[in-house]
Amino acid sequence: MTLTAPDASAMSAADEAEAQAHFDAIIEADQRIEPRDWMPEAYRKTLIRQISQHAHSEIIGMQPEGNWISRAPSLKRKAILMAKVQDEAGHGLYLYSAAQTLGISRDEMTEQLITSRARYSSIFNYPTPTWADMGAIGWLVDGAAICNQVPLCRASYGPYGRAMVRICKEESFHQRQGFEILLELSQGTDAQHAMAQEAVDRWYWPSLMMFGPPDDESPNSAQSMAWKIKRFSNDELRQRFVGMLVPQAEVLGLTLPDPNLCWNESTQSWDMSEIDWTEFNEVLAGRGPANAQRIQHRRDAHENGAWVREAAAAYAQKQAARERKAA
Amino acid sequence: MATPGDVTGEGWPLYEVFVRANRGLSHVHVGSLHAPDDDMALRNARDLYTRRNEGVSVWVVRSTAITTSDPDQKGAFFESPAGKNYRHAKYYEKSAEVPHL
Numbered sequence: 001m002t003l004t005a006p007d008a009s010a011m012s013a014a015d016e017a018e019a020q021a022h023f024d025a026i027i028e029a030d031q032r033i034e035p036r037d038w039m040p041e042a043y044r045k046t047l048i049r050q051i052s053q054h055a056h057s058e059i060i061g062m063q064p065e066g067n068w069i070s071r072a073p074s075l076k077r078k079a080i081l082m083a084k085v086q087d088e089a090g091h092g093l094y095l096y097s098a099a100q101t102l103g104i105s106r107d108e109m110t111e112q113l114i115t116s117r118a119r120y121s122s123i124f125n126y127p128t129p130t131w132a133d134m135g136a137i138g139w140l141v142d143g144a145a146i147c148n149q150v151p152l153c154r155a156s157y158g159p160y161g162r163a164m165v166r167i168c169k170e171e172s173f174h175q176r177q178g179f180e181i182l183l184e185l186s187q188g189t190d191a192q193h194a195m196a197q198e199a200v201d202r203w204y205w206p207s208l209m210m211f212g213p214p215d216d217e218s219p220n221s222a223q224s225m226a227w228k229i230k231r232f233s234n235d236e237l238r239q240r241f242v243g244m245l246v247p248q249a250e251v252l253g254l255t256l257p258d259p260n261l262c263w264n265e266s267t268q269s270w271d272m273s274e275i276d277w278t279e280f281n282e283v284l285a286g287r288g289p290a291n292a293q294r295i296q297h298r299r300d301a302h303e304n305g306a307w308v309r310e311a312a313a314a315y316a317q318k319q320a321a322r323e324r325k326a327a
Numbered sequence: 328m329a330t331p332g333d334v335t336g337e338g339w340p341l342y343e344v345f346v347r348a349n350r351g352l353s354h355v356h357v358g359s360l361h362a363p364d365d366d367m368a369l370r371n372a373r374d375l376y377t378r379r380n381e382g383v384s385v386w387v388v389r390s391t392a393i394t395t396s397d398p399d400q401k402g403a404f405f406e407s408p409a410g411k412n413y414r415h416a417k418y419y420e421k422s423a424e425v426p427h428l
Contacts, residue, residue: 090378163358
């Protein structure tokens with residue numbers, strides 16, 4: 001239910017201490033915080049930032065793939081890609097609704113996105129030059145997203161967790177269809193195999209960066225984990241993801257582009273090369289290959305769609321007036 | 328007390344969506360959406376919440392039409408059943424070993 005949370009500013013100090021204790025007890029008992037419960041301002045702000053960023057990522061994430069619908073190699077592939085892009089729109093909407101329960105309006109979030117005041121996942125600022133990129137996005141980008149999102153189904157904020165349950169159910173088709181694209185290319189001609197390998201080479205590192213900075217450089221992680229929004233650290237999830245990719249890459253007959261990647265028996269974890277965070281930071285700062293293009297496209301779509309929104313509202317008003325008159 | 332979903336400054340009103348997954352089941356709240364009118368809300372709800380045959384029936388209702396219990400009353404509103412465990416079958420222990428009871 002989309003119910004806006006109450007305004008905490010009007011409370012006395014004693015009331016607030018009691019409310020904080022109640023909140024802490026709910027978190028401690030692993031129960032869920034619901035929209036109109038009292039919550040610390042920082043918890044609310046963190047959630048608004050995280051959920052709206054997540055929603056924006058879904059909406060912007062429609063672009064790299066939407067771009068390929070008309071060029072997908074068969075009618076079946078076009079239909080699949082359209083279903084996937086439609087899912088992403090849906091995921092964005094579930095998440096916007098969840099964020100709205102925290103007291104921010106949909107219009108405000110849209111405005112933040114198209115004026116570049118809100119962030120979205122930096123992964124969508126990379127271009128998709130070949131059909132194989134559709135495969136690599138499904139397998140690696142959606143794969144990383146699933147790895148991140150499955151624990152979020154248990155996030156302490158009820159509406160967020162519920163949105164994530166829906167999203168995770170739908171997301172597994174995305175990863176499988178990507179895997180299938182790569183498998184077919186990998187087992188095709190030499191040129192197709194090379195195209196698949198190049199796409200994996202392009203997307204492997206950016207997908208690992210999706211888990212965020214290393215634990216010792218992730219300032220907000222500890223608080224998010226204490227609030228049980230986040231259940232595992234960035235590095236834990238990254239390790240888990242790499243562990244899943246290794247056997248899958250073998251099935252694909254493709255190589256993960258890291259010569260230092262190997263299982264370390266003594267640390268029970270994957271040894272890997274250093275991630276190039278300078279690149280990550282550049283992309284995050286808006287200087288990635290496609291940042292400006294993505295935002296421009298979103299802004300154009302929003303502005304060019306204004307007349308549709310206005311027409312629909314005018315029609316609704318006219319109908320309502322007509323009904324009042326008839327009654 | 329604030330009406331649910333009554334966020335000022337939104338272009339379109341907010342609707343809550345309820346879906347009946349199958350015959351014999353209740354409609355269950357699945358989420359919300361914005362739409363200019365009831366008809367569009369219903370169509371959008373179908374597209375947004377039943378892309379994979381999740382339902383055989385959909386209800387939409389404007390969020391502002393919903394009246395809710397007050398969260399500030401904490402437990403008081405639900406206090407009445409407390410201490411009335413004789414309302415549950417397991418309160419009656421003497422019949423525990425008796426068949427069909």
